[in-house]
Structures are given as C-alpha cells and as structure tokens.
Amino acid sequence: MVGRRNTVGNRAQFGSADRVGAICRALRQAIVERAVVPGDRLPEDALGERFGVSRTIARQALGQLASEGLVELRRNRIAVVATPSWEEARDTFDIRIGLERLVVARLAGSIDAVQEAALQAHVDSEEAAQRGGEPGSIRLATEFHLLLAQMTLSPVLERYVGELAYRCALILSLYSRPHSAECAVAEHRALIAALTAGDVARATSLMDRHLDAVAERARIVAAPPQPRDLLRVLAPYAEVAL
Amino acid sequence: MVGRRNTVGNRAQFGSADRVGAICRALRQAIVERAVVPGDRLPEDALGERFGVSRTIARQALGQLASEGLVELRRNRIAVVATPSWEEARDTFDIRIGLERLVVARLAGSIDAVQEAALQAHVDSEEAAQRGGEPGSIRLATEFHLLLAQMTLSPVLERYVGELAYRCALILSLYSRPHSAECAVAEHRALIAALTAGDVARATSLMDRHLDAVAERARIVAAPPQPRDLLRVLAPYAEVAL
C-alpha cells in the first residue's frame, strides 16, 4: 500500500538499500495498529534482532521515525514510542485540518473515474475490516487520507499529510479509549461524493467536520489525561511545604 | 537567531549532543546565503574535517538535511546540494503559500506590542543588510517568515514553514538571477501592519501576493532552466536513429 517513489519526503535517506525504510514502514504500521503504544521501549538491539539487521540500521530507522514525531529519542536513553503532550496533540490535529483542506481544495472536481473507483475500493476494504477486526481498521482509515494526499500529485503535501495522519493515529491510541475504530466509512463516502461533484465548499466542510469528530473522540474521552508530571502536580503544595 | 526548543520537529534526533544540529544550521545558512549552490558536492569526510567531527556525525547531518529536501543522497554517491526540478519547485512554492496562509490566519489580530516590535526590528535589520551586502539579506528575508511561524506557537507549523522557506531560498538560488535580493522590506512592513490591525483578509492577500512575487522572480527569469536530461533531450531523435 502507499507505493513509494523518490521525491522530497520519502527519505531513502541514508544508503542502506531500503532496510531502513522497511523497518520504518513496519514500525509505523505497528504504531497505527496499536501493536506498540506510546511509551513502549524500542531498544536498538531488540529492533535489530527482530528485523535481522545491525544496530546501525535500527538506529537510522529510529532517527527517521523521531523526525516524524512518532518516536522520542532522549540522549543516552532507550528510544520510546512518542507520548505527545496534550498541547502537541491539539496542535497536530489543528494543522492537519489546515493541510487536509489544501488537499480537498486541490482535489475537488478533478477526480477522474479511475481515481473515484480507487477511493471507493479503499473504503470498501475499510468497511470489511471494520466488520472483521479493529487493528487493520484504524490503519485503513488513516491510509484513506494518505490516498487522497497522493492524488494531489504534490509530494510535499503527501509527505506532510502522511506524517500528521500517522501522528494523529498515535495520539488517538494515547488519548482515546480502546475502540474508537473510526465509524469513518460513511464520512469517507460522503467526502468522495462531494469531491467528485466538484463541490469544494461542501467537501471542505465535510473534511473539517470529519477530522473534528475524530479529534473529538480523544478530546472528550480523556481530558488532560494524566500527564503525571510530578513537578506540576505537586506545585500547589510547594507553598505549604515551606 | 531562531532559538531552538525541543518539540516535534527540531530533531535533537540522534544523540550527538547538538553537533549534528549545529552542522545542519551551518549548512542551511550556507545554502540560503548561496555560499554553496545546488549541485555542489558535500563529501562526508570534507564536512567532518571542516566542522571537526567524525564522519558519523557529518553523515547524520546530511541525512537530516536530505529529509528537509536541501540535500540529495544517492546510493553510494557523494551527497550534493539539492537541485529541485521545475515541478518540485512550483509544488514547494504552492504548498508554502498554503501554509503561510495558516500562519497569517492564526496571527492576525493576536500580535501584541512586544511581538510587533520584534518584527519591526527584524525588518530593520533586513533593510540594513540590503544596503550593505546581499548574502545576509536573503537569509534575513527568509528568517522573517520563520519568525512569523514561531509566533503561532505551533511547533508543527513552525517546522513545516521553516523547511519550505529554506527550500524556496534554495530554489531561488537555482532558478533566479544573481540578486533578486528581496525588495521584500516594504512588503514585510505592510504585512506587519495588516496583522497588527487584525485584518485577516488583507494580511492573507498581502502574504499571497508577496510570495507570488518572490516565486515570479524565478518563474520569469529562467523558464524550464535546462534540466539537461539527455534521455529526454534526445527523445525526438530516437526514431531517426533507428
């Protein structure tokens, strides 16, 4: 899925054939399917062994994922799946909405029959996955947005929307309850309809509401979900302790 | 300038204290000031020697810059300063305009006195630099947009606008003539005025026109400036040769 090509953002990056890219894709998928969750440790050794590569390669993959905001790399410490703060989460969603508006603006009215078929087929598989299980369901819902971004033929937009979409999936796995598994199917279909009809205003509004709904799931379920920052938690007691 | 903090996009990345980041900043500046131009070679050894670091560190810096689209990394080949194609150049400018609209939308009407002073001071130094020389002038013009992005307090927006702004500077050094040195001062001042007045529509329109003007310099001066792709150039003769 999401076939690659080599433009600005793909990051064939270092050399390493494509082992680095393969590991990145695998980890992205593991994150979006919640096989690993924020805070999980990703030691270079373990990764290397699991994927049959040396630490060097694993390290490069971690570096790349860190640059995408999916992994946190603290000096001399084991890498962990990122745990975005509440503010970062909101920021990510906000900017994502802004960028997806650009996608919609570019796509409305310029979707041909073949593209529409591809989109419908993708939503079909979302629907199937939603019946079946859940892990794949979230991934497919995310990739629907990637598919739209690819159709803009703007490598820059594709890269940024991709980064943000994955990061949003990560955020949902942090701030929303088990299965908010994207009842997005209907919303995706409506969006496709508006896009093929060339109704920019309607498509934009649908996309806005769709993403707001997704964000809302996180926002409502878990308010500021326990940052557990002792310094902050204990601040009110500081005066008393004096 | 452009003081750092550690949020999603900064890429403290691997460990390496901040030597990697320092090299990246230096190279970005060299690129924006046209000390190095598209196509220039950046061998790992030479970089390492120049900055007093080992190849490992230089390599990480190159990887990071590649991810920002400023450097091209081809397998087993010396890294070079990126040479974006004409299509990539247009794409970069287009998306940049979209993102800077988001910046303007967030900033209009929420600029306080201190921020306005900072912006004016920055344009002052642009003005001074424009009189003096040119290299610094382009850098300052670019950093004006970074300053605006920072004021949105959106790390994501700051990162993406930064990437695109530097990439646009690179593009101008590729596709425009020697000194298009941004007569941007007046336009920047007008933008500040509209922002502090809280006139979103006017600020947006000014930003659009400003960036269009910048892009136009490249577009007019050098049409498709000789990609010199032999395969393509010779295509019409293929039939004849049979």
Added chain:
DNA sequence: TGGGATTTGTTCGTATGTATT
C-alpha cells in the same frame, strides 16, 4: 578499457552514561 584513488555502507569495539539490585 582498466586500474588506482576516493568515497560511501556497514559492522563492531570501546567509552560513557543510565537503570537496577
């Protein structure tokens, strides 16, 4: 065309810093 010099790709050992008993 060939071969030597250059440059990258990768591994691995050592040093240093972090977690844990």
Added chain:
DNA sequence: GAATACATACGAACAAATCCC
C-alpha cells in the same frame, strides 16, 4: 548508596561501489 548490568554514543576499520585518469 554502591556496584553491576545494560544501552547508547562515537569512532576506527574493512568491504564494496564509484569516480577519474
């Protein structure tokens, strides 16, 4: 609180690819 186990940071060295004469 110290010592041990463990993980990362960095660089030296080797192999393979590329460049250039």
